[in-house]
Amino acid sequence: MFKVLRLGFVAGVGISGWVGGGIYERRRREHREHQEHIHREHRDIRDYEMLGRIPGLPLGPKVSAATAIVPAGERGVAVADIPPEPVNAPRVAQxxxxxxxxxxxxxxxxxxxxxxxxxxxxxHWVFEHLTKDSIQKSEGVERSNSEFKEDTSIHEFFRAKNSDYKHSGYDRGHMAPAGNHRRNQNxxxxxFYLSNMAPQVxxxxxxxxxxxxxxxxxxxxxxxxxVYICTGPLYLPRKEASDGKMxxxxxxxxxxxVSVPTHFFKVIVGETEDHQLELEAYVLPNQVIPDETPLNNFQVPVDSVERAAGLLFFDRLSRDKLSKINGKKIGWF
Structure with missing residues (x-):
């Protein structure tokens, strides 16, 4: 009798556990479906929050990583309008x-x-946004008050240090120049963070x-x-006379x-008052250049810079929205 009762008790516990487990699993499934629904409804918010976790990147409007540029009309892809100017957005979004x-x-x-x-x-690259007002020098702001310093937001294994440049024969070359950012001393x-530098002749x-x-x-x-500017280093191949290989x-x-780049690029997009967009792209060798050499000697097709750098510049801007490239009119403009 005791065995029967014990078996009944065990069976009851097993059935209760099975029923309880079924209820638990059903609730788990409902909760998961509810979460998936929220996920679908708020995908943009999720993307926004994920980007906010990038060290040093403040929360702002949704941003996109670079994607391939498809010309207008190709493969039936519609051309998006020029992204509106984010006047009241955080500085990074501007x-x-x-x-x-x-x-x-x-x-x-x-x-x-x-x-x-x-x-x-x-x-890899440095991005700036300049306006007539933003480049004005405020009273008391002096380059001489700034000091070259390590970027402590970078892990110490990967940081450049002032000692790396000492006696190297190279300057600590700004990618975002100090002259562009003089509204306040900060x-x-x-x-002057070394993360903004590269060795330059x-x-x-x-x-x-x-x-x-x-x-x-x-x-x-x-x-x-x-004026939007993207600046960075390049490491370009050259043919060796000894064997003719690149x-x-x-x-x-x-x-x-710390790597010494062979060249540097600067890609610039200017927006006129009537929202016309004009692009210029430059590549300069990291070497002594005669002072009389005109800057336009160093203008290059922007796609050649993209191929060399492994980057796509201004990916939210379709190329057919540009009225000029390197001073030459394109399209119907």
């Missing part, structure tokens, strides 16, 4: 209005955004022709209401093996 070239180790500062190359200890100071390049290009970009704010060769400096 700078990155036309899209991110990539989202690899992105860092945003008060007045520029960069993607850091941990292997080479230099930026903005100027942030351009000093006299004849960083202090001369490259600086001329930076100054030219600032002057464009007199012609355009908005090689990518570049020097590294310091204990942290």
């Amino acid at each position: 700078i990155m209005r036309f899209g991110f070239p990539g989202l690899d180790h992105v860092r945003s500062h008060a007045d520029y955004v960069l993607s850091y190359d941990r292997r080479n200890r230099v930026p 903005m100027c100071d942030e351009t 000093g006299k004849g390049f960083n202090r001369d022709k490259w600086e001329h290009l930076e100054r030219y970009a600032r002057k464009l704010t007199k012609l355009y209401k908005n 090689y990518v060769k570049y020097e590294v400096i310091g204990a942290n093996n």
Whole structure:
């Protein structure tokens, strides 16, 4: 009798567990379906929140990683309108209005955004948004008050240090130049992070022709209401005379093996008051360049820069929305 009761008790417990388990599983399934419904309804919010977790990237409007550019009318793809100017949005959204070239180790500062190359200890790219007002120098802001410094937001394994540049023969070359960011001292100071630097030949390049290009970009704010600039390093191949083969060769400096780029690019989009968009693309070799060499000698097709850099610039902007490229009219404009 005791055995029968015990078996009955065990069976009852088993049935109760089975029923309870079934209820639990059903509720779990309902909860999961409910969560999936929320997920579908709020996908954009999820994307927004995921981007907000990128170190140094403040929350702002949804942004996109680079995608292939498809010409208008090709494969039936409709051309989107020019993204509206995000006037009241966070600064990072204003700078990155036309899209991110990539989202690899992105860092945003008060007045520029960069993607850091941990292997080479230099930026992948640096993005800026200039206007006539934004480049004005405020009283008391001085470049001489700023100091080159390590970027402690980068893991110490991958940081460049001042000691890497010491006695190297190279300048700490700004990608986002201090001259573009002088509204307050903090903005100027942030351009001196070594994550914003790459080794550049000093006299004849960083202090001369490259600086001329930076100054030219600032002057464009007199012609355009908005100027968007993407700057970065390149490592281009060249043919060796010894065997006729192509090689990518570049020097590294310091204990942290900071890479010395062979070239640098700067891609600029200017927006006129009537919303016409004009693009210019430049590639300069990291070497002494004669002072009399015109800057337009270094203009190149933007797609050649994209292929060399492995980036797609202004991915939210269809190329047929551009009225000029390197000073030449295109399309029906």
